[in-house]
Amino acid sequence: MTFVLAVDDDPAILRTLSINLRARGYDVETAGDGRSALQIIDERMPDVVILDLGLPDLDGVAVLKRLRVYTQVPVVVLSARHESDDKVEALDEGADDYVTKPFDMEELLARVRAAIRRSGGDDAPWVVESGDVRLDVRERQATRAGADVRLTPTEWHIVEVLARREGRLVRQGELLHEVWGPAYDRETNYLRVYLAQIRRKLEQDPSRPTMFITDPGIGYRLVV
Incomplete structure (x- = not known):
């Protein structure tokens, strides 16, 4: 299920976004300020972020800058700021799209879907098969030679990140950020331990x- 984080200081907008996104099958969390949003992202990386710029603590651009230090998660800005300078600044800092308030819900949802597609989220190979191994990433079901294989939630998170970038290198720092959060960007021993466990099982x-291939000193990739 695609995980959307909506960040806005207007409870009515957050409620509207939650209702409409959940009605379309998205998993949704909301945050009313920048620090709460960053805390949620530290705990669980979303597939896309809908981000207001006029937040009560950190400015939305400041949140965007912090995100771009360690992740390329798609960000769709939703803001009442109509000036072109504000749009240019947000896009220059890494926003994927910019929607102004008041907004049309269907248009916003279309922008969100497009941002996810561009990132590879909707096109990710959620069912991965290699030899006698089959991984249903979305349902978190693994089999080898027809027998069930139990992966831990952390192991599944690693598999999911690699599956989204199937065949491409995922750097160590990016994988650590995605799975454990930005405080763990130097804990490469975590990756060695968990990748060894995944390999033993699969x-x-x-x-x-x-x-599950290692590029020594650089990162990992899932090759099928």
């Missing part, structure tokens, strides 16, 4: 992996 020969 690889034919864990000492010579063919699915």
Whole structure:
């Protein structure tokens, strides 16, 4: 299920967004200020962020800058600021799109879907098959030679991040941020331990992996 974080200081807007997004099958969390939003992101990386600029504590652009230090999660700005300078600044800082208030809900949802598609979220290979291994990432079901394999929530989170970028390198820092949060960007030993566990469960020969590949000192990739 696609996870959307909506950040706005207007409770009525957050309520409207929650109702409409949930009605379309999204998993939604809301935050009324920038610090709360960053805390949620530290705990669980969303698939897309809807971000107001006029927040009561951190300005939305400041939140965006902090995000872009460690993640390229799609961000759709939703703001009452109509000036072109505000739009240019937000886009220059890494926003994927900019929608002004008052807004049309269907247009906003279309912008959100487009941002997710561009990031690879909707096109991610949620069912991954390699040899006798089958991973249903969305349902978190794994089998090997037809037998169920139990992965922990953290192991699934790693698999999900790699599956979204199937075949492409995911750097160590990015993977740590996505799974554990920005406070763990140097804890590369976490990755070694958890990737070893995943390989023991899923690889034919864990000492010579063919699915979960290490680029030494750089990162990891899922190859199928």
